[in-house]
Amino acid sequence: MKSSVLVARAVFPSVLDRLRGHFDVEANASDEPWDAAELRRRLQGKQGIFATGERIDVALLDACPQLRAVCNMAVGYNNVDVDACTARGIVVTNTPDVLTETTADFGFALMMATARRMAEGERFLRSGAWTKWSYDMLTGSDVHGATLGVLGMGRIGQAIARRGAHGFGMKVIYHNRSRLDAAIEADLGARYVDKPTLLRESDHLVLVLPYSAASHHAVGAPELALMKPRATLTNIARGGIVDDAALAAALRSGQIAAAGLDVFEGEPRVHPALLTLPNVVLTPHIASATVATRLAMANLAADNLIAALGCGPHAGRPPTPVNPGVLAGR
Numbered sequence: 001m002k003s004s005v006l007v008a009r010a011v012f013p014s015v016l017d018r019l020r021g022h023f024d025v026e027a028n029a030s031d032e033p034w035d036a037a038e039l040r041r042r043l044q045g046k047q048g049i050f051a052t053g054e055r056i057d058v059a060l061l062d063a064c065p066q067l068r069a070v071c072n073m074a075v076g077y078n079n080v081d082v083d084a085c086t087a088r089g090i091v092v093t094n095t096p097d098v099l100t101e102t103t104a105d106f107g108f109a110l111m112m113a114t115a116r117r118m119a120e121g122e123r124f125l126r127s128g129a130w131t132k133w134s135y136d137m138l139t140g141s142d143v144h145g146a147t148l149g150v151l152g153m154g155r156i157g158q159a160i161a162r163r164g165a166h167g168f169g170m171k172v173i174y175h176n177r178s179r180l181d182a183a184i185e186a187d188l189g190a191r192y193v194d195k196p197t198l199l200r201e202s203d204h205l206v207l208v209l210p211y212s213a214a215s216h217h218a219v220g221a222p223e224l225a226l227m228k229p230r231a232t233l234t235n236i237a238r239g240g241i242v243d244d245a246a247l248a249a250a251l252r253s254g255q256i257a258a259a260g261l262d263v264f265e266g267e268p269r270v271h272p273a274l275l276t277l278p279n280v281v282l283t284p285h286i287a288s289a290t291v292a293t294r295l296a297m298a299n300l301a302a303d304n305l306i307a308a309l310g311c312g313p314h315a316g317r318p319p320t321p322v323n324p325g326v327l328a329g330r
């Protein structure tokens with residue numbers, strides 16, 4: 001008998017077709033997120049969920065005891081209670097690697113737009129306020145040759161560091177839970193430093209660390225106080241890693257020069273103070289948003305779901321499990 005799966009948000013039709021080749025599929029065609037009660041109702045009797053950031057918590061898992069696979073179309077999986085899934089024998093998967101370079105491109109672009117005041121300049125021009133060239137009009141900070149700080153040196157952090165070191169002659173410093181291999185450090189010219197040093201020395205600090213209880217407000221008022229007044233902060237990781245209220249205060253007082261934010265605490269809501277500030281570039285969580293990469297992410301999430309529920313050429317071996325131990329126990 002075919003397994004039943006739920007696709008919680010709209011996704012590429014070709015990917016839905018692939019899933020329909022293996023499963024009875026119920027799909028959210030409207031792309032409006034379901035609330036928790038609706039998600040629980042729809043997930044009844046389903047063995048798998050193709051998720052795009054929905055909260056998969058103990059209450060939902062307890063209400064859906066037949067669930068066997070949670071396949072997230074994202075590299076981050078802080079929306080899923082992985083320990084609770086593991087305890088129930090549910091495999092959780094994510095979509096690493098396929099988005100690394102695209103996300104690093106965006107992170108670097110956002111950092112550059114922030115340092116060089118591009119969004120502010122565009123707003124200024126469109127408003128009709130540009131009447132003459134001035135020596136100090138919209139002057140920002142150089143990126144080339146500056147010190148790039150990376151907090152969270154996983155795949156995406158390293159890809160950003162590579163762009164900075166090899167493309168822009170930046171000095172790279174980083175802080176991470178674990179230190180990189182010496183060969184990777186040498187290739188990136190990257191120096192491992194403690195977090196206060198990272199904050200003090202970075203001209204452009206980019207956050208690429210996963211969200212967890214431990215990284216909640218990893219950058220708040222005390223951390224911002226250590227940064228240079230000309231420094232920029234770019235967050236492409238997750239909302240909640242930065243204390244957005246403290247950041248808005250630091251941007252307003254000139255404690256740091258500017259910020260580029262693709263992710264927000266409580267998104268899609270944005271802290272109202274950020275919306276009023278000129279020195280912050282705001283984008284709606286689109287770091288991985290190219291057609292090719294989103295398609296690759298969706299196909300990888302589908303590969304995971306198909307294999308996790310025992311179908312396809314890799315039955316029982318989803319390519320990118322987060323809790324692979326569960327598979328060994330099956």
Ligand code: DGY
Binds near residue numbers: 053073074237288
């Ligand atoms: C990811 O892959 O984690 C992106 O942030 C999309 O959610």
